[in-house]
Amino acid sequence: MSETAEKVKKIVVEHLGVDEAKVTEDASFIDDLGADSLDTVELVMAFEEAFGVEIPDDAAEKITTVKDAIAYIDGHKS
Amino acid sequence: MFAKGAAPRRVVVTGMGIACPLGLGVERVWQRLTGGESGIAAIQSFDVSELPAKVAGQVPVGTRENGGLDLAEWIPVKDQKKMDRFIQLAIVAAVEAVEDSGWKPEDEEGRCATGVMIGSGIGGLQTIYEAAQVVAAGRAKRISPFFIPSALINLASGHVSIRFGFKGPNHSAVTACATGVHALGDAARLIALGDADVMVAGGAEAAVSEIGMAGFCASRALSTGYNDTPTAASRPWDEGRDGFVMGEGAGVVVLEELEHARKRGAKIYAEVIGYGMSGDAHHITAPSDTGDGAFRSMRAALHSAGVEPGEVQYVNAHGTSTPLGDDLELGAVERLWGDDARTLAMSSTKSAIGHLLGAAGAVEGIFSILAIRDGVAPPTLNLEKPSRESAIDRVAKTAQERPIKVALSNSFGFGGTNASIVFRAAP
Numbered sequence: 001m002s003e004t005a006e007k008v009k010k011i012v013v014e015h016l017g018v019d020e021a022k023v024t025e026d027a028s029f030i031d032d033l034g035a036d037s038l039d040t041v042e043l044v045m046a047f048e049e050a051f052g053v054e055i056p057d058d059a060a061e062k063i064t065t066v067k068d069a070i071a072y073i074d075g076h077k078s
Numbered sequence: 079m080f081a082k083g084a085a086p087r088r089v090v091v092t093g094m095g096i097a098c099p100l101g102l103g104v105e106r107v108w109q110r111l112t113g114g115e116s117g118i119a120a121i122q123s124f125d126v127s128e129l130p131a132k133v134a135g136q137v138p139v140g141t142r143e144n145g146g147l148d149l150a151e152w153i154p155v156k157d158q159k160k161m162d163r164f165i166q167l168a169i170v171a172a173v174e175a176v177e178d179s180g181w182k183p184e185d186e187e188g189r190c191a192t193g194v195m196i197g198s199g200i201g202g203l204q205t206i207y208e209a210a211q212v213v214a215a216g217r218a219k220r221i222s223p224f225f226i227p228s229a230l231i232n233l234a235s236g237h238v239s240i241r242f243g244f245k246g247p248n249h250s251a252v253t254a255c256a257t258g259v260h261a262l263g264d265a266a267r268l269i270a271l272g273d274a275d276v277m278v279a280g281g282a283e284a285a286v287s288e289i290g291m292a293g294f295c296a297s298r299a300l301s302t303g304y305n306d307t308p309t310a311a312s313r314p315w316d317e318g319r320d321g322f323v324m325g326e327g328a329g330v331v332v333l334e335e336l337e338h339a340r341k342r343g344a345k346i347y348a349e350v351i352g353y354g355m356s357g358d359a360h361h362i363t364a365p366s367d368t369g370d371g372a373f374r375s376m377r378a379a380l381h382s383a384g385v386e387p388g389e390v391q392y393v394n395a396h397g398t399s400t401p402l403g404d405d406l407e408l409g410a411v412e413r414l415w416g417d418d419a420r421t422l423a424m425s426s427t428k429s430a431i432g433h434l435l436g437a438a439g440a441v442e443g444i445f446s447i448l449a450i451r452d453g454v455a456p457p458t459l460n461l462e463k464p465s466r467e468s469a470i471d472r473v474a475k476t477a478q479e480r481p482i483k484v485a486l487s488n489s490f491g492f493g494g495t496n497a498s499i500v501f502r503a504a505p
Contacts, residue, residue, distance in 0.1 A: 017156030
């Protein structure tokens with residue numbers, strides 16, 4: 001697992017209070033991990049903070065799975 | 079507004095829950111209260127070095143079993159950050175009250191006939207304070223998406239309704255220190271008028287924080303002379319009183335239409351028989367100098383109850399331990415009761431738990447109900463030497479066994495808002 005993936009999963013576990021095993025790369029925040037729309041806003045903010053990236057709203061809307069988050073961060077972090 | 083020919087319905091109390099400085103759980107809190115224990119202590123949870131008032135009543139940490147608060151027992155960790163402490167305390171008291179009532183609507187009709195009205199005087203003050211610091215640091219975009227729903231006062235009612243699926247009226251009273259009584263009284267009226275069959279009603283407050291304490295210190299409302307002897311700080315009517323002591327907590331009751339409660343065989347604690355309100359139209363923080371607002375509030379409550387003052391055996395006073403307010407309320411009660419004052423017991427349970435602001439009226443309403451149930455007037459702690467004599471027995475220092483069939487509870491708030499509620503033994 002890449003460093004980004006590990007960190008993303010850790011953030012998801014912390015913020016959504018879910019079991020680590022459920023946080024697979026294909027897991028959808030809303031459909032699989034019990035998040036609501038405000039949870040996802042908070043998650044994106046946590047990713048921004050942790051990785052020093054800026055995720056604009058239109059990009060954030062497309063980040064619906066763990067995999068999406070990892071890909072976006074890997075593509076944009078400095 | 080009201081169906082022609084329909085008569086108002088009777089309202090009873092079928093469930094109760096408390097989180098307060100004497101702990102969690104109605105029976106435990108009542109036992110400690112009537113045993114003369116105090117929940118006031120030196121503040122340890124934040125820095126008080128800059129504050130003139132250094133004592134308060136805080137909900138003890140512990141487990142549900144031993145009467146303390148461990149939030150994890152009540153609210154999933156991931157949800158705790160979505161709500162200010164006042165909402166957390168409201169949930170704790172509401173869960174106890176609803177479980178106690180045994181009310182679990184099985185169908186949509188029952189859920190839609192069950193509403194929630196939990197208020198708060200101040201709401202998510204600490205949450206607002208923390209968010210303001212983020213903004214002040216130039217990081218406005220870093221505010222949590224949960225900031226607003228965490229701070230809003232009616233979100234206590236919102237969370238409780240979501241937790242239990244109660245889809246009836248969802249409302250919230252916000253009248254400073256009168257909130258708790260207004261919530262109970264207004265909720266009872268909603269049932270009486272047919273808007274709901276069951277209401278989960280109460281108040282919650284969590285303003286024992288640096289900013290909350292600083293605010294009330296600035297308005298010169300808090301006791302500052304007993305920082306080294308915290309349990310002596312709240313002393314209603316005593317000549318040594320010097321301000322109120324902040325407390326936090328929540329009180330929630332389940333109110334129910336009488337026949338609805340009877341039909342399901344619910345245990346009935348008491349009936350809500352009267353409710354009265356008034357405004358001082360005088361000053362933003364000081365009570366009217368004649369006690370007129372308190373007088374009219376109590377008179378209206380007794381009028382709606384259809385009882386004479388002499389039929390009331392116990393008053394749970396607003397009695398905050400402020401130099402001005404205590405004697406004004408006492409005078410108003412003496413005027414209203416007249417010669418019957420000699421037979422009346424009146425105590426201030428704020429002497430033991432402090433002033434729970436928006437939660438005070440709900441917690442004290444529960445104490446009034448328990449006074450009826452057990453025939454016990456809880457004590458006014460620290461009433462060593464009253465600043466003036468009165469024919470009214472103010473239950474100094476130790477609880478008294480007395481026959482109590484009808485009890486009245488007062489709450490008065492900043493802005494000159496007054497509310498009184500009257501309970502009678504279960505029908």
